[in-house]
Amino acid sequence: MPVAHLSDRGVVSVTGADAAGLLQGLVTCDIDHLQPGDASLGALLTPQGKILFDFLVVHAPAGSLPGLDEGGFLFDVAAASAADLAKRLNFYKLRAKVVVADRSGDFAIAVRWSDDGPQLPGLDWTDPRLAALGQRAIAPAAAMAGIADVDANTAHMAAWRAHRIALAVPEGGADYACGEVFPHEADLDQLGGVAFDKGCYVGQEVVSRMHHRGTARTRMVAARLEEAAAVSQGDDIMAGEKRIGDIRARAGAGAIAMVRLDRYADALADNVTPTVGGAPVALTRPTWASFDMAGD
Known part of the structure; x- marks a missing residue:
């Protein structure tokens, strides 16, 4: 197909x-x-x-x-x-x-x-x-x-x-709503959607500051689920009792997740496996991305 x-x-x-x-x-x-x-x-x-x-x-x-x-x-x-x-x-x-x-x-x-x-x-x-x-x-x-x-x-x-x-490529309207996320959170900076060397545009100051200060703590990442896991869009990803993100899209065992990178790093440091609905979920940086993510 x-x-x-x-x-x-x-x-x-x-x-x-x-x-x-x-x-x-x-x-x-x-x-x-x-x-x-x-x-x-x-x-x-x-x-x-x-x-x-x-x-x-x-x-x-x-x-x-x-x-x-x-x-x-x-x-x-x-x-x-x-x-x-x-x-x-x-x-x-x-x-x-x-x-x-x-x-x-x-x-x-x-x-x-x-x-x-x-x-x-x-x-x-x-x-x-x-x-x-x-x-x-x-x-x-x-x-x-x-x-x-x-x-x-x-x-x-x-x-x-x-x-x-x-491929863990997010799309607006499908994986996040209008006015919900910053470009860095949807990985637009990683996929060539933001020009940091052009002049001003609407919202440019905030995006430039986030980029140059490295303050993007939340990112869309690749997720791997168990095929039989009853997981849907919007389900919370937990590390013990702490919410670290949620599922934004799923097709079979593949998924896209929105994750707080600092909370995920803390979970790895504490040897806590993230779960969704009680089932384990593996989180990784997309192969095309270059941002820092614990475990990669």
Whole structure:
């Protein structure tokens, strides 16, 4: 099941002469360095530095998709958040020569994470977070009908989710809620979603301070569960009587957990095995991450 139409993802377009300048002053990633066809992970934050929306943004030239008459940027975002993202960007645009639109009815997202599947339709790019996440594409919504029927695509989406969770790559809307976490807590700094050498953007002071002072105590990490363990999203991870985190996503034995790293280090020092619902859970730093974590 190497190809899926991600019906839980939407598309927002930002086009016009001032699109790059507007976005460069708003989002965490470096828009100015995106060449046509390039993509980046990024986020729009609250002034307090928490993630309102995370997304993949691709520099899309005029005519790269049917109905895209003006060049600009396309945002691959959680479908439930697409309208709110468009509304928020419109709030910020003021007099800028920019057109912001929720294009989720016109365009759709597909993913291909194996060499075995068919080629993706539309404008495609390598997932900027990890090469192992494969290729993504934005295409006219009608083009997605040829990928799989509804029942087959539901299975493909479940397989894709399991692949993402196995790689311990978190996603907003699925693994954390709007306004809940800082970029460091969702590992955006580890996955190329924060540019620390660009100018100001919304929430930049808080993110920069956390980065340079090394004060991120909470992180999304990889978790391994017993297959038979009755564990669900939101279940607390305990070290004895102390809560050290919770489960954010699960697929089979693989999971993503939000963990207080200092409390986990204390548990290891005390030879206490973390548990969820009484079952043991193994916590590790994702293979692609470089932050310090006890035991790794």
